[in-house]
Amino acid sequence: MKGLKFGSKIIFVINSLVAFLLLTSYILPYIPPKSFATLSVLSLGVPLLIILNVIFFVYWLLRVKKQMILSLMVLLLGWSYISSMYKFSSSSDIKDDANFSVMSFNVRLLNKFGWLPSKTVKEDIIKLVKEENADIICFQEYRRSDAIELEGYYNFNATYTDGVKGGQSIFSKFPIVNSGSLEFPNTYNNAIFVDIVKQKDTIRVYTFHLQSSGIDTDVEKLKNETSGHLFKQVGATFKIQQDQVDLFLAHKAKSNYKTIVTGDFNNTPYSYIYRKIKGDNLKDTFEEAGNGFGRTYDFKFFPMRIDFILADNDFTVNGFKTFDVKLSDHYPIKTTLKLSH
Template identity: 85%
Template sequence: MKGLKLGSKIIFVINSLAAFLLLISYVLPYVPPKSFASLSVLSLGVPLLILLNAIFFVYWLLRVKKQMLLSLVVLLLGWSYINSMYKFSSSSDVKDDANFSVMSFNVRLFNRFDWLPRKTIKEDILKFIKSEEPDILCLQEYRSGDPISLDGYYDFNARYTEGIKSGQTIFSKFPIINSGSLEFPNTYNNAIFVDIVKQTDTLRVYTFHLQSSGIETDVEKLKKETSGHLFKQVRSTFRAQQDQVELFLDHKSKSNYKTIITGDFNNTPYSYIYRMIKGDEFNDTFEAAGNGFGRTYDFKFFPLRIDFILADESFTVNGFKTFDVKLSDHYPIKTTLSLP
């Protein structure tokens, strides 16, 4: 730091800390929350760390200082992280009869508790769905006691189903020949699946809602929370998510069908949870064909992508879109897929 003034030295120290934390975050997808839950919490801050390092790089670059190399090297080492956060190119939907679309949307109980000031949220969600007409529709935080009806669709768990938790439902324009639920213990969350027939193929579609941390997104309410309480809450959540994912993976391993996984993971693409679900055989449809930040959750501090549609390598990803519609605390996402 020779030749730097005091103010610049302080800035470089902060820069070094941000670079170090981002570097550490690169190992987080390989660290089980049950073993190192405290370290896993860092995965939530990765988008902010990327933005900070980008700002520091530009700051030193404009001053033609060699300190710019620190953040530049760390960012380049984690290029795949940047690709998960922001897509610099986009892919338009290919109009083809072989294509079919899959939408995932956490509808937040259709605004049952008036989180949003509008009284027509449920009707607006229904209107939005009908305008997009996805071939497969996966909803989380869905109220089977207050169901919606979609003409031309088969459905599973859209209305009360004995022995199966409400919350998740799947609609499909293709016939459903089998369905079921994977009940997560000690929680309202679960995973459901359907096996559908598309022409000569049988496809399995999962949707789930992993354990939520319950962290407030309202800035004023968040200020009232102690850091210790927030930290403990997130650690506990990540451990529960690992248990849920292990149950899900065991269930998925018993199927040989071509598979699509959708849902609200309540975790980021930089986490152990995401890596375990995605594995090596699935493609993240946003990374394959999305654009921009791909933000799926309305968090005021930085863009969070916690809702996903993953398709195994049998599928070609021809398009992806995140919809900027304020109907929930989540944003709907849709991908266009095809089979050879």
């Protein structure tokens, strides 16, 4: 740090810490939360760490200082992280007669407790869904007691189903020939699935809502939380998520059908949870055809993508869209797929 003024030295020390944290985050997808729960929490902050390293790089670059190399190298080493965070792809769909569309949306109980001031949230959600006319629609945090009715769709768990927890539902224009639920223990959360028939193909569709940390995202309320409590709470959540994902993977392994996985993962693309769900046989439809940050959760500090549509590698992704509509604390997503033969 020779030749730097005292203020610049302080900035470079902070820069070094931020670069080290981002570098450390690159190994997090390979570390089970049960092994290092506290460390796994760092995955939530990856978007912020990327943004900060870009700022530091530009700061030193404008001053023509060699210190810019630190953040540049760390960013280049994690280029896949950056490409996952922001996409320059075209958002227009590729037209094909074999296309079909899948939509996923955490509807936050259809605004049951009045989080949003609007009194027409349910009606606005139905209007959006009808306008988009997706072939498959997956809802999380759905209220069966205030059921949505969609003409022209088969459905599973849209109304009360014996032995199945509420919260998740699937609508499909294609016939549903099989369905079921994975009941996660000691929680209201679960995963449901349907097997649908599209022409001669049977496709399995999952949707789930993994354990939530329960942390309020309101800035003023967060100020009253200690960092130790936050880390402990989120770390405990990630351990529960790991158990839920293990149940899901065991169930998925018994199926030979081409698979689509949708839902609110309550975790980021930089986490162990995401990597295990995605595996080697699924691809992230946002990464294939998305545009921009792909933010799916209304988090005030930086763009967070915690809702996903993953599709079997045998699918071609011909489009992806994130909807900038304030009907929940999440944003709806939709992908256009084609099954390759």
